[in-house]
Amino acid sequence: MTYESWGRNSPTLRRSCTPDSLNSEVMAKGSFLPYGNGRSYGDSCHNKDGRLIDMRDANRILSFDEGSGVLTCEAGTLLSDILAHVIPRGFFLPVTPGTRFVTVGGAIANDVHGKNHHVRGTFGAHVESLVLLRSDRGLLTCSPSENSDLFAATIGGMGLTGLITRAKIRLMRVGSADVRQRTLRFDGIDDYFTRCAEFDDMHEYAVAWIDQLAKGRRLGRGLLLGADHPSERSQPSRPASGPKLSIPFVPPVNLVNRATLKVFNELFFRKERAGEHWRTVSWQSYFYPLDSIGRWNRLYGPRGLFQHQSVYPEMNGHDTTVRLMECAQVHGHASFLTVLKRFGAHRSPGLFSFPRPGFTLTLDFANQGADTVKLLEALDDIVIAAGGAVNPYKDARMSAATFEASFPDWRALEVHRDCAMISDFWKRTAMVLPRQTARMAALAAAV
Ligand SMILES: Cc1cc2nc3c(=O)[nH]c(=O)nc-3n(C[C@H](O)[C@H](O)[C@H](O)COP(=O)(O)OP(=O)(O)OC[C@H]3O[C@@H](n4cnc5c(N)ncnc54)[C@H](O)[C@@H]3O)c2cc1C
Numbered sequence: 001m002t003y004e005s006w007g008r009n010s011p012t013l014r015r016s017c018t019p020d021s022l023n024s025e026v027m028a029k030g031s032f033l034p035y036g037n038g039r040s041y042g043d044s045c046h047n048k049d050g051r052l053i054d055m056r057d058a059n060r061i062l063s064f065d066e067g068s069g070v071l072t073c074e075a076g077t078l079l080s081d082i083l084a085h086v087i088p089r090g091f092f093l094p095v096t097p098g099t100r101f102v103t104v105g106g107a108i109a110n111d112v113h114g115k116n117h118h119v120r121g122t123f124g125a126h127v128e129s130l131v132l133l134r135s136d137r138g139l140l141t142c143s144p145s146e147n148s149d150l151f152a153a154t155i156g157g158m159g160l161t162g163l164i165t166r167a168k169i170r171l172m173r174v175g176s177a178d179v180r181q182r183t184l185r186f187d188g189i190d191d192y193f194t195r196c197a198e199f200d201d202m203h204e205y206a207v208a209w210i211d212q213l214a215k216g217r218r219l220g221r222g223l224l225l226g227a228d229h230p231s232e233r234s235q236p237s238r239p240a241s242g243p244k245l246s247i248p249f250v251p252p253v254n255l256v257n258r259a260t261l262k263v264f265n266e267l268f269f270r271k272e273r274a275g276e277h278w279r280t281v282s283w284q285s286y287f288y289p290l291d292s293i294g295r296w297n298r299l300y301g302p303r304g305l306f307q308h309q310s311v312y313p314e315m316n317g318h319d320t321t322v323r324l325m326e327c328a329q330v331h332g333h334a335s336f337l338t339v340l341k342r343f344g345a346h347r348s349p350g351l352f353s354f355p356r357p358g359f360t361l362t363l364d365f366a367n368q369g370a371d372t373v374k375l376l377e378a379l380d381d382i383v384i385a386a387g388g389a390v391n392p393y394k395d396a397r398m399s400a401a402t403f404e405a406s407f408p409d410w411r412a413l414e415v416h417r418d419c420a421m422i423s424d425f426w427k428r429t430a431m432v433l434p435r436q437t438a439r440m441a442a443l444a445a446a447v
Pocket residue numbers: 006033034035036037038039040041044045055075076096097098099101102103104105106107109110111112113114157158159160162163164165290393423
């Protein structure tokens with residue numbers, strides 16, 4: 001078995017074990033990290049000097065109560081399996097990322113967000129309880145009322161606080177999984193900023209696709225997509241299914257280049273009529289357009305891709321967005337998928353979650369070596385200067401300084417880290433920073 005991250009930009013790993021081979025004594029003697037389905041883009045799901053705990057066979061749905069919408073499952077259960085089980089019963093995930101091929105454990109450990117963050121916050125806000133295996137304390141039930149500090153540290157804790165073995169999550173009742181979509185084609189970034197608050201106020205879901213290659217007056221043109229589930233009960237237009245097509249091998253070169261992107265962006269923008277219109281869209285197309293092509297990450301060739309996701313305060317949202325997009329253009333890089341969204345004010349129950357109020361911009365770049373890393377560092381600088389943060393579970397190369405500026409309270413997670421758990425990301429960032437601040441050392445000395 002080999003293990004990659006989705007960006008295919010860190011080494012492929014081979015050493016793994018299954019959760020049923022573990023107990024606290026075994027864990028205490030080794031170095032481990034849970035591995036869900038490898039949909040994180042960089043090295044936060046890797047531990048090259050230790051073993052990955054492969055969760056994919058721990059995938060049983062244990063119970064579903066249609067009265068309360070509460071589902072209990074093993075942590076390796078994929079969101080796609082939950083959807084197949086609950087959609088025919090009139091339920092949907094309250095929060096879903098842009099792929100359904102992630103595990104429940106991975107969704108909790110990264111406290112993932114979806115297109116409705118402004119309404120329902122993060123995935124962690126819908127977790128009733130979880131069972132955690134630790135090397136020092138064995139199996140523990142954690143919830144907002146039981147082992148609550150460990151519960152908060154585990155939501156968004158990137159697998160560092162122990163192994164989540166099972167979880168109880170609250171699902172959302174919907175008339176249909178399909179949605180009524182409102183599309184607004186906008187010709188420049190100013191139009192997005194004029195209309196985004198109204199879309200958030202009116203719709204459960206809201207997100208914008210941006211043509212990152214458009215310049216001048218058209219800079220930041222794109223499509224704003226609002227959507228809602230209908231309240232009347234109806235079955236969705238298409239049943240749950242896997243990808244229709246899969247990329248069978250890694251081509252020798254990157255196929256997602258500037259020329260192909262320019263054509264793709266123009267067609268994608270023009271396929272929508274100017275102005276605003278409504279239509280009913282299948283849940284697969286609205287929530288998971290990329291899932292229709294299996295292993296699409298292989299199209300980036302042997303060197304893979306980097307994703308850069310940042311969040312920055314609303315106050316300077318317009319100017320920061322423009323600076324980030326212009327920076328990518330000046331560096332001569334084209335982003336295949338550029339997504340802009342406004343996070344809401346919901347506080348995550350997680351200690352270490354990425355979402356915070358403001359705008360979040362996601363850019364995907366083919367890995368062209370040192371030039372791409374230089375661009376990503378320039379993007380980091382813009383984000384940090386704006387008072388923002390860079391997403392750790394999309395990252396494979398941010399500096400320790402960028403990490404600390406993004407998560408100044410990271411030491412609170414280190415306190416709860418199970419010493420049997422470590423990731424390559426944590427070693428590369430947190431572990432090269434002083435464990436104590438000067439203030440903490442002074443306080444300790446004073447006691
Ligand atoms: C196409 C695509 C679209 C995406 N869209 C979004 C999006 O809209 N919003 C968003 O937030 N993210 C998004 N992501 C990122 C993805 O949702 C997260 O990285 C997710 O956490 C991956 O889950 P996984 O099961 O693949 O876990 P992995 O990537 O394998 O692991 C993720 C983390 O969880 C930990 N972990 C896994 N299982 C357990 C467990 N049982 N116990 C404890 N820790 C565990 C791992 O150690 C690791 O730190 C997207 C990714 C892709 C490829």
